[in-house]
Amino acid sequence: MIFIILLLNLVIGLIVSRLVKKEPQIAGSGIPQVEGQLQDELTLSWFAILWRKFIAGVLSIGSGLMLGREGPSIQLGASVGQGVGEILKVDHRQKKSLIAAGAASGLAAAFNAPLAGVMFVLEEIYHSFSSFIWLSALAGAVLADAVSTVVFGQKPVLAVGNLPDIPVHIYGLLLIFGLVLGLLAFLYQKTLLASQTAYKLTRLPKYMNGFIPLILVIPVGLFWSAGLGGGNSLILSLGQHVPTLKILLAMVIVRFVFSMISYGSGLPGGIFLPILTLGALNGALIGQAFVQLGWLSGDYRIDFVVIGMAAYFAAIGKAPFTAIILIFEMVGSVTHVLPLAFVSLVAYLVVDALNGAPIYESLLDRLLQNEKQAKDRSELSAVTIPVLAGSSLADQTITNLVWPVPSIITGIKRGDRELMPSGQIILRPGDVITIRTTKVDAHAIRQHFLTVS
Missing domain, CATH: 3.30.70.1450 (Regulator of K+ conductance, C-terminal domain)
Known part of the structure; x- marks a missing residue:
């Protein structure tokens, strides 16, 4: 059985490596590439990316690697928007609007969270609250959410149910929570960038690095099959049962290390959902520690799981509004906006004080360093x-x-x-x-x- 799985993953590696070699811009999540397009720093072939990213993304994520589908969904949506613009022969400004609308639609469909899709494009990808962009992004996101909900019957992927309201006297613990999450977020940023550098030591061609995580995922799956993939089922399981501290710590370490191995290889797949998963696990770990110290009632552990998702992503991506709106859309509780915002702000400020840059912006910088070598300076x-x-x-x-x-x-x-x-x-x-x-x-x-x- 193990031999068959190994053979299957090697075949997947061969197919994906061929696709990445032909079109290097399908590597990774695709969000930095979309950001580069909207900043007029990258010129991409929409059709070449569209079909290759779809096939390579399905194979990479379907193999069980700790990669998310949200990044590829955003790039696929942006490619569709670019394709529509080129087919209709619209001007450059309108084509950028269609790319932004497609990107927002991709995230909205992936999470069933249209407002978060719009906010992510404005806050993280386009870096501007331009009415020309947000109107088209909102229209695309709402329509995409309607199709995924009405036609396919999908629901928000991280709907954890009702949460108990957090009393004021717990905010001291939330401050500690935010400080710790900020430090962990900064560690994630630096480690993720270092993982890309570390793969250069293998001396393999860049498009063949994917074989390493595809082989290593097999023993991980044998010992902890529930921990594979983007992590949405793992997050939902925390709403039903929170493991012991030792088990939670082991889960955090495994997810952290293998997320770096998976994404650093350059395989098509995102870090959006894996970041939320690590945030939820860190929230469960810190909440459980507070419970065992007698500082927190066990009823509020699920609150720490949900807040951990928002604050961890807000600090790593430096996109607090997207994080807060995303979790708000999934949980549907207005009373939790204040603690979400409070912990997210604290974690954000910690990363900012340490001079941490938004992770997608850092990944774009890495990408452009290679692109600049091939550009005509005139x-x-x-x-x-x-x-x-x-x-x-x-x-x-x-x-x-x-x-x-x-x-x-x-x-x-x-x-x-x-x-x-x-x-x-x-x-x-x-x-x-x-x-x-x-x-x-x-x-x-x-x-x-x-x-x-």
Whole structure:
């Protein structure tokens, strides 16, 4: 039986490695690639990605690896949006809107959480609350959720049931909880990036690294089959029974280590759901520790599981609104928004104090380092940047702006008006400016002007 499973996984490895070799941009979750597209830093072939990502993602995730389907769903949705735009021959701005709508639809369908799908695109992928983007994203997310709910009969994948309300006197424990989760989130960020570097030591071609987790998953599955996959069934099981501290600690270690092995290999699959699973396990572990210390009633352990999911993802992705809305949509309890927000904020601030960057942004940076080598330094790109309150753009005249690389402002949009750029125009928060620069320098421009002091 073990031999058959090994043979099957080797066949899966061969198929996936061939697909990744032909189209390297299907590797990983796909979210950094979509983010790069919306920032005009990557140009991708939608059809080549669409069918290859679907097949490779199904095989990789279906093999039991600790990868999530949400990232691939987002990239598949974005590819469909890009394809529609190219078939209809819409302009570049409208095509980006369709890509964003497709990405939001992918997450909404995966989680049955349309608002979280929209917020994730705005907060994590597009980095702007542009009405042009959020309207199309909302329309796509609602329609995708309706299809998955009405046609396929799906329900929110992490619906854990009713939660007891958290009393005020427990907020001291929630503060400790947030601090610990922040440290664990920072550890996750650094380890995930290091895992990609570690695979270089194998000296295998990058597209063949997937054989390693496909072989290692077999002994893991023999000893703990319930722990395989993205982890949604594991999260739901915590709502029914919370294991002992030793078992929870072992579960956290195994999930953490094998998540790094799975994603670091570059196999098509995401980290979204695995992050939520680790957050839930960490929440159960810390909650159980508080119970055994006599600081917490056992009735509130499930609250720590749910809050752990939100806060852990908020800190790792530095997307607190997405995390809070996602869990709110699944749990459906307004009374838990405050503790969710409180712990998420504490964990976020810990990561921020340690100079941790959003994980998808860090993964995009890694991706662009390789892409830049192949770019023509003279090829131009149009970069669209929102003027954020507190950024170096806000309340400044164009003449006084400090440019990191040679560039020129070619357009200013203020509400529904298009302004003619001139040196004396004062940029206001909420404006959207278009900058012309080389493709190589586009990322430096975005990083410089989107940084909020």
